[in-house]
Amino acid sequence: MWFEGLGADAADAAATGGSDNAGTVVAGSNAVGAAAEGTDAVGAAADDPDALMVLMLQGLPPKVQMLSILQLMVLMLQGPPQKVPMLSVLQLMFLMLQGLPPKVPMLSVLQLMTLMLQGLPTKVPMLSVLQLMVLMLPLVSERHVCGPSCGLVCSSRWFSRPSRLDARAFLKAIQPASASIYIGSYSQQNHSGDRLREAAHCPLCVGRFRAMSSHLRRAHGVKNLHERKLLSNLAFRRVNVRDHACPVDGCSYKKGRLDRHILRGHVELTEEDRRARLRLVRRQCTLHMIRQLGLKQASPPLVSDIHVEEPAGKGRPPSRCRPAGKGRAPSRCRPPSRCRPAGKGRPPSPAWKARTRETKATQARPHPRTDRSFPSSCFPCQYRWPAFCGASGGFTWADVRTTNYQNAVSKANRVHVFLGYMSEGGRQKENWLFLDDVERSQWWPAELAKANKAVTTVNTYLKNVHQFMKYFMETPPEPCGLTRSQQAGVARALKSCLRDLGREVVVHQISVKEAKVSRAITQQHLTACKQLAARRIPELLDMLEDEDLPPVRHLFYGYAAAFVSSIYGHRTGVIANMRVEELEVARSAFPEGSHGVVINVREHKMNRAFGMAQIYLTRDEFVWLERWMRLRAPLEPSDDRVFTTGTPANGKTLLKFLRLAWGEMGLPRRPTFTDIRTSVATHARNCHSPEVRHKLSHFMCHDTCTADRFYALHLSRDQSKDMRELFEAACRPHPCEPPASN
DNA sequence: CCACGATTTAAAACAACCCA
DNA sequence: TGGGTTGTTTTAAATCGTGG
Numbered sequence: 001m002w003f004e005g006l007g008a009d010a011a012d013a014a015a016t017g018g019s020d021n022a023g024t025v026v027a028g029s030n031a032v033g034a035a036a037e038g039t040d041a042v043g044a045a046a047d048d049p050d051a052l053m054v055l056m057l058q059g060l061p062p063k064v065q066m067l068s069i070l071q072l073m074v075l076m077l078q079g080p081p082q083k084v085p086m087l088s089v090l091q092l093m094f095l096m097l098q099g100l101p102p103k104v105p106m107l108s109v110l111q112l113m114t115l116m117l118q119g120l121p122t123k124v125p126m127l128s129v130l131q132l133m134v135l136m137l138p139l140v141s142e143r144h145v146c147g148p149s150c151g152l153v154c155s156s157r158w159f160s161r162p163s164r165l166d167a168r169a170f171l172k173a174i175q176p177a178s179a180s181i182y183i184g185s186y187s188q189q190n191h192s193g194d195r196l197r198e199a200a201h202c203p204l205c206v207g208r209f210r211a212m213s214s215h216l217r218r219a220h221g222v223k224n225l226h227e228r229k230l231l232s233n234l235a236f237r238r239v240n241v242r243d244h245a246c247p248v249d250g251c252s253y254k255k256g257r258l259d260r261h262i263l264r265g266h267v268e269l270t271e272e273d274r275r276a277r278l279r280l281v282r283r284q285c286t287l288h289m290i291r292q293l294g295l296k297q298a299s300p301p302l303v304s305d306i307h308v309e310e311p312a313g314k315g316r317p318p319s320r321c322r323p324a325g326k327g328r329a330p331s332r333c334r335p336p337s338r339c340r341p342a343g344k345g346r347p348p349s350p351a352w353k354a355r356t357r358e359t360k361a362t363q364a365r366p367h368p369r370t371d372r373s374f375p376s377s378c379f380p381c382q383y384r385w386p387a388f389c390g391a392s393g394g395f396t397w398a399d400v401r402t403t404n405y406q407n408a409v410s411k412a413n414r415v416h417v418f419l420g421y422m423s424e425g426g427r428q429k430e431n432w433l434f435l436d437d438v439e440r441s442q443w444w445p446a447e448l449a450k451a452n453k454a455v456t457t458v459n460t461y462l463k464n465v466h467q468f469m470k471y472f473m474e475t476p477p478e479p480c481g482l483t484r485s486q487q488a489g490v491a492r493a494l495k496s497c498l499r500d501l502g503r504e505v506v507v508h509q510i511s512v513k514e515a516k517v518s519r520a521i522t523q524q525h526l527t528a529c530k531q532l533a534a535r536r537i538p539e540l541l542d543m544l545e546d547e548d549l550p551p552v553r554h555l556f557y558g559y560a561a562a563f564v565s566s567i568y569g570h571r572t573g574v575i576a577n578m579r580v581e582e583l584e585v586a587r588s589a590f591p592e593g594s595h596g597v598v599i600n601v602r603e604h605k606m607n608r609a610f611g612m613a614q615i616y617l618t619r620d621e622f623v624w625l626e627r628w629m630r631l632r633a634p635l636e637p638s639d640d641r642v643f644t645t646g647t648p649a650n651g652k653t654l655l656k657f658l659r660l661a662w663g664e665m666g667l668p669r670r671p672t673f674t675d676i677r678t679s680v681a682t683h684a685r686n687c688h689s690p691e692v693r694h695k696l697s698h699f700m701c702h703d704t705c706t707a708d709r710f711y712a713l714h715l716s717r718d719q720s721k722d723m724r725e726l727f728e729a730a731c732r733p734h735p736c737e738p739p740a741s742n
Numbered sequence: 743c744c745a746c747g748a749t750t751t752a753a754a755a756c757a758a759c760c761c762a
Numbered sequence: 763t764g765g766g767t768t769g770t771t772t773t774a775a776a777t778c779g780t781g782g
Contacts, residue, residue, distance in 0.1 A: 456770065460770080463751075
């Protein structure tokens with residue numbers, strides 16, 4: 001099974017990592033030290049994460065011991081390797097759990113991480129999420145028995161409802177124990193298999209909540225991310241108190257494992273008393289950290305006042321403590337109606353949701369987008385890998401949610417749906433024989449089409465499932481009753497469906513392109529947009545300088561986005577991700593008196609290939625942004641995006657504002673950023689020489705060949721006429737040539 | 743065998759929608 | 763209204779096929 005490939009030491013480390021290193025993430029203690037005991041060099045760097053990272057980059061000696069998963073996570077959090085996409089980290093973790101495949105030379109985890117940091121994974125094909133799913137599927141077998149070193153928590157629950165698979169339940173059912181390691185205090189550990197985080201007491205009021213961060217933000221107005229994180233960690237007992245002095249009178253214990261010391265050592269106290277003392281140390285530790293945060297004049301300003309409970313200025317929470325529970329802060333909570341305690345009016349369970357959907361689907365005529373006749377799923381990553389959720393540093397959780405994460409969720413879901421479809425009718429699931437039904441698999445596209453899926457969507461689904469089958473064939477799960485030829489048969493059937501679908505897909509794509517042409521924005525409208533925006537933006541800024549009204553601000557965002565977009569056709573992300581810092585860099589690079597300013601935006605889709613997206617603004621235009629920056633500062637937004645909306649899904653909101661402004665300008669239709677981009681690209685292609693086009697495309701972060709391929713259909717009438725003349729000229733008989741004999 | 747164009751794959755982005 | 767999910771499109775990168 002899964003853990004067989006994992007060496008005994010490493011398995012032990014993984015199994016005990018949860019307890020031994022619990023809490024290290026929160027306060028960043030020296031858990032890495034334990035990881036690195038293998039070599040002197042690493043040992044020396046153990047207390048200094050930066051030094052360790054440097055060491056890793058330099059290449060490590062081969063003796064380094066395997067790290068436990070938790071230790072790896074700690075490493076990640078302490079020095080998130082910015083180049084590595086989130087999923088590959090998860091994939092690496094799964095690889096580790098499964099034991100490395102025999103063909104891969106055995107590397108220590110640190111060496112693997114070194115490779116990843118050096119950017120090699122582009123050459124090393126990473127496992128796709130689907131492949132991971134396949135790896136996970138065998139665990140679902142009833143026969144799996146958790147041994148002492150396995151620690152897997154799984155059941156065949158999810159397979160009992162094949163027609164309506166619930167990926168949440170599925171993932172919950174098969175989660176490996178290592179993924180359920182709590183990054184929290186020892187007492188928090190829980191091997192019950194239920195990964196759903198329990199509701200906890202809010203540190204600022206009496207309510208119990210599961211979505212603590214949301215509660216803190218909405219109910220208490222805790223806008224500062226760090227403050228919210230500290231409070232949330234306190235609520236969920238994720239505070240590292242190991243190195244603190246024992247609060248029990250007369251006890252001289254000072255360092256090491258305070259959590260274990262209190263819970264196991266002070267047998268003279270009742271269990272409740274022991275826990276209460278631990279709670280208090282955690283609370284005081286948090287107060288201390290919040291106080292430190294307050295001293296740094298954090299922005300947005302802190303709102304919780306629990307840190308004023310204690311006189312400021314002490315370096316460390318005192319070892320003496322008041323009885324537990326009495327130090328609770330005065331509540332700043334809004335009336336109880338806003339603070340809905342968990343348990344009352346709790347959101348419906350996924351199972352309930354599934355039932356509701358089912359009912360709805362049967363009652364109403366399915367809408368192409370809203371049809372829920374196929375099961376939905378998701379990766380409950382926020383519960384399975386809690387340490388990543390609030391990780392600060394190189395990557396943001398929001399990034400993962402919007403791209404890799406969403407796509408992974410979709411793909412996994414499609415495979416579930418397919419497996420569910422194939423196993424309908426009480427077929428035996430454990431041996432996978434239900435897949436050996438070529439005819440049924442060939443009906444799958446028709447089933448999807450019946451559910452109003454577009455042909456391209458059906459195509460995507462088929463590709464996902466085909467990809468799944470390919471991986472299945474390469475690494476058949478245990479137990480698998482399918483012979484090689486049966487597996488190949490299923491894959492062939494899927495492939496042939498894909499081929500059949502090919503023609504329809506092309507027709508569909510052409511119609512999509514036609515629709516795109518019909519949405520194209522004329523040069524006149526683009527110019528009008530630019531001129532109107534240039535006139536309106538200063539007016540809006542004047543209004544904002546008088547008074548900050550959100551509707552005006554939103555309109556300003558919309559006009560600014562429309563202005564930039566209508567000139568350069570940049571992606572939404574380029575405008576949405578423009579950062580204050582980047583504006584400041586632009587300003588300092590082009591001092592007063594220069595004719596304009598270039599803003600380099602770092603974070604957008606193609607930045608790996610094209611470097612940074614660039615926006616050139618004249619002095620006058622840049623002044624708008626400078627005025628906005630002055631207006632923006634007092635608003636104290638939670639992120640550093642220039643056009644901040646206070647939400648991570650910035651582009652989505654920006655489109656709304658763009659359309660708002662577009663409407664106000666009296667321009668036709670409601671274009672998206674992509675429509676504008678397509679139009680700009682098309683006009684650029686039509687008006688300029690290849691050389692100029694290449695320059696323009698690069699500015700838009702487009703490949704010319706890509707642009708040609710996707711915008712080639714957008715020939716104007718005159719161009720088409722020219723084209724025909726060229727063809728006719730080529731085929732016109734030459735006057736000197738003799739006429740054809742027949 | 744290699745270069746180069748064509749085709750396929752899959753990551754990433756986007757937009758609409760749902761729900762609490 | 764914001765956060766989350768799903769369906770669809772866009773497009774870079776990988777792979778395949780073919781002619782020289």
